[in-house]
Amino acid sequence: MVAPPDNDVIWARSLHHSHNGSPGLGGVSIGVRDAEILAVTGPRGSGKTTLLHCLSGRLVPQEGEVWFNSVPVHTMAPRVREQLRRERFGWISADPELVPELTVWENTALPLLLRGVSHRAARKAATEWLERLDIAPFAKKRPHALLQAQRQRISVARALCGAPTVIFADEPTATLHRADRAQVLRTFTTAARSHGITVVLATHDAEVAALADRTVPLLDGRCVATVTLPSKPEAEGRAACSLSV
Numbered sequence: 001m002v003a004p005p006d007n008d009v010i011w012a013r014s015l016h017h018s019h020n021g022s023p024g025l026g027g028v029s030i031g032v033r034d035a036e037i038l039a040v041t042g043p044r045g046s047g048k049t050t051l052l053h054c055l056s057g058r059l060v061p062q063e064g065e066v067w068f069n070s071v072p073v074h075t076m077a078p079r080v081r082e083q084l085r086r087e088r089f090g091w092i093s094a095d096p097e098l099v100p101e102l103t104v105w106e107n108t109a110l111p112l113l114l115r116g117v118s119h120r121a122a123r124k125a126a127t128e129w130l131e132r133l134d135i136a137p138f139a140k141k142r143p144h145a146l147l148q149a150q151r152q153r154i155s156v157a158r159a160l161c162g163a164p165t166v167i168f169a170d171e172p173t174a175t176l177h178r179a180d181r182a183q184v185l186r187t188f189t190t191a192a193r194s195h196g197i198t199v200v201l202a203t204h205d206a207e208v209a210a211l212a213d214r215t216v217p218l219l220d221g222r223c224v225a226t227v228t229l230p231s232k233p234e235a236e237g238r239a240a241c242s243l244s245v
């Protein structure tokens, strides 16, 4: 095994994975730097979800390596991988995947409660994130009483509440209306940047990808290029434009 570069939080080499014979990934290598927002883009079926599942340890690739902070994930026992995901990663998908029996604040605080943080401290942290996402008034309600857009905000709050090292966001705003989408994404990316959270964001939406520092386009399960976006005022020092295949 080749050790990954020190400055990559997530590093993967030559990932291959097929789903019951249907090709998902055909040899993807990727490095995700500390505190960057990386967009994985591509049309439907290009392998974005499969890649995020492999990078986050949800799925073990049939071939290839995944490393997190220089620790191999692909060789971890399932329980260790699950612990890594619970303690260091956050996950947001297009479908909020909330626990229907729990209230909004309990759903938000879940990553902390699962780690044994006290109810009082977990509730305080959850309330802060719910306020930032403008859904604090619903804290005591259950998910079914909320609109889809509000439920999606809870799943964003839950991912941030766990103070993870990396958040994997798979089409996080695909089901939201345009105005909602812009606000949720702005809150999410601003929070990730201010807390130094690395984000791997899968999207087929160019407007969403434009919020990232760097874009990795996929096509038919392969990387076609890596694009570093022109530096923004808050991203001084990044390369103006680079292209590599």
Ligand SMILES: Nc1ncnc2c1ncn2[C@@H]1O[C@H](COP(=O)(O)OP(=O)(O)OP(=O)(O)O)[C@@H](O)[C@H]1O
Binding pocket: 019, 020, 022, 023, 024, 042, 043, 044, 045, 046, 047, 048, 049, 050, 051, 204
């Ligand atoms: N559980 C599965 N069973 C069978 N085939 C699958 C499964 N999951 C993904 N695939 C196939 O793997 C390929 C990559 O799918 P994947 O969902 O990773 O792409 P994607 O870029 O995320 O697409 P989308 O934007 O539609 O979610 C597609 O051809 C898809 O049909």
